[in-house]
Amino acid sequence: TRPLLIDTDPGCDDAVALALALEHAALEVVGLTTVHGNAPVAATTENARSILELVGRTDVPIARGADRPLTADLNTAEHVHGEGGITGDLPAPTAATEPVEAHAAQFIVEQARRHAGELTLAAIGPLTNVALALAIEPDLPDLLEEFVVMGGAAFDPGNVTPLAEANFHSDPEAAYRAVRDAEPTIIGLDVTTHATLPPERVDGLTRDGPLERSLAAWPTYYDEDQLARYDIETAAIHDALAIAWLVDESILEIEPYYMTVGTDSDIARGKLVCDAIGVTGEEPNGAVALEADYERYHEVLSASLERTLSV
């Protein structure tokens, strides 16, 4: 099994990603770190705790992280994910999921050192905690086996500005730092906008009970306007695609590129810039997912959610 630390801002699609990661036998989730993003960090932390309670994984430690971007103003997305940043039928967290004392950035560094050379870090929210962890431990990338990021739009349009994707746009300075220094594998909007769960597969999850209602609600969090904008039938479950790739590499086609992130206060702020044809002459500093096998993704995700429901 693969030790995995997830930095997250749940978030409906984060919740699906967490359900998948917490269930799958190929992954051993060593902790969750929370960050501002879809909602303020107090809410995303509470949501992460409730998710652990809902799926019966109160053994997984949680570390609470940054309540604001490095320099940008806080910008949350309850208008997309619902009040408090999530839908579903979540229990109030209990003492069993009380966050550890360490800040998320410190916790990331501790876990990377503990599982040196073996840990996968999956960042599925704004990159503030990761940037802070890099400031504490500049050798973090060498300690990691893999650093996968749901964020950015390499060649596709953005979802919060014409160019920028939400996680990168929420903290462009942190995204810049993570892309420059941490050799990310980028799972961006190029592949995640169409990473939905088809209606018939969502219907298959609809049963009675808080877990059942939550698993059926999370993949359908978009309103009519969002569905029309992206021409999809159910919501984009961006974050779950990054986790699905960790359990089945054949889901994504990935190519190395030189990348950076726009930080000027202009239209390109938060834009993932990908040197598509090598004009900079720079060596690749990461990789980008370009194509996805959505059939396979649906299979991996549905099977996992079904198993979550059957325990």
Ligand code: BDR
């Ligand atoms: C990303 O932004 C958040 O709203 C989602 O949870 C996902 O991580 C998609 O742009």
Ligand code: CA
């Ligand atoms: Ca997220």
